[in-house]
Amino acid sequence: xxxxxxxxxxxxxxxxxxxxxxxxxxxxxxxxxxxxxxxxxxxxxxxxxxxxxxxxxxxxxxxxxxxxxxxxxxxxxxxxxxxxxxxxxxxxxxxxxxxxxxxxxxxxxxxxxxxxxxxxxxxxxxxxxxxxxxxxxxxxxxxxxxxxxxxxxxxxxxxxxxxxxxxxxxxxxxxxxxxxxxxxxxxxxxxxxxxxxxxxxxxxxxxxxxxxxxxxxxxxxxxxxxxxxxxxxxxxxxxxxxxxxxxxxxxx
Numbered sequence: 001x002x003x004x005x006x007x008x009x010x011x012x013x014x015x016x017x018x019x020x021x022x023x024x025x026x027x028x029x030x031x032x033x034x035x036x037x038x039x040x041x042x043x044x045x046x047x048x049x050x051x052x053x054x055x056x057x058x059x060x061x062x063x064x065x066x067x068x069x070x071x072x073x074x075x076x077x078x079x080x081x082x083x084x085x086x087x088x089x090x091x092x093x094x095x096x097x098x099x100x101x102x103x104x105x106x107x108x109x110x111x112x113x114x115x116x117x118x119x120x121x122x123x124x125x126x127x128x129x130x131x132x133x134x135x136x137x138x139x140x141x142x143x144x145x146x147x148x149x150x151x152x153x154x155x156x157x158x159x160x161x162x163x164x165x166x167x168x169x170x171x172x173x174x175x176x177x178x179x180x181x182x183x184x185x186x187x188x189x190x191x192x193x194x195x196x197x198x199x200x201x202x203x204x205x206x207x208x209x210x211x212x213x214x215x216x217x218x219x220x221x222x223x224x225x226x227x228x229x230x231x232x233x234x235x236x237x238x239x240x241x242x243x244x245x246x247x248x249x250x251x252x
Contacts, residue, residue: 004066005029006159006190007051012060014043014050020213021046025060027215030207033185035195035221038211039234044194045081047211048161052078064159077157079148081164082141093139093147094132097122100154122154123147125183127176142173149177153184160184162193166200178204201225 007029014022022043036044049055051062053069064072077100097119123129126146136144145165152160165181166174181191181204195201201208201221208225210216210233217229 004063006031006065007161007192008063008066009047009051010061010063012047012050012062013058014046014055015058022050023213025211025215027209027218029190029192029209031190032206033181033204034190034192034207034209035201035205036192036209036211037195037198037201037233038216042212042233044211045163048078048163048192048194052076052161074155075158077152077155077160079152079160079162079165082145082148082167088137090135092133092135093123093128093143093150094119096136096147097151097154100151119150119154122150125153126150126180142169145169146173146176149180153180158189160189160191162191164194164196167196198230 005028009025009027009029012022012025013020021041025043025047036047038044046055050057050060051069062069064076069076094116098116100119100122120129120132123132126149128143128146128150131139131143131147136147139147145168149162149165152162165177169177181193184191185206193205195205202225205221207219208221209218210224210229212233212235216233217224217226
């Protein structure tokens, strides 16, 4: 039997009002660590949100492990952009991570000790156990991102969709996140991440989707992340992409 891919998108079209953002995108995400890259406005975040049903699509479909999301929701984790979070919400880092464990709990009463310990373990994995009781708004930007990464980890999913997990974090946090993502894939999990830094794609990811309204190229980084596909995705603005092209060419 053939194992169904973690994510399969077929003929997905999405528009905001009269403005099309994605047009007839078909893509199969492989197992492992995959980057979605493209210029601003290319529809990268929209692709993830539409696949998860967070925004409506005009047409098309998404399947997770060969099934509708509602049937395998417990196997799919999501890390949103930091900008979409209300950091003034009166919750501690531990509270936020515990939210990922709610599907395993009764809807009434306190969070069971075992679930709180699982949430603490996720915080420890991202190096934030000592900040468990701190209100999320009092954490630095990098620490906040780690908290939401811990929340995703606490879901104990088989596929993680992440919307710019490296945005606005310091170098130490970026390397800590990379280490966590690699541990996930070594454990047989898959990650699909919207990514903005083209120069690090070959170092951080095994697979890539280049997107600009449509799917421009997809495959392993060695096969699909080339100077030619980068130029096609970014409209030939090579003066802005010299470093990325050099990095891609070095691995061609």
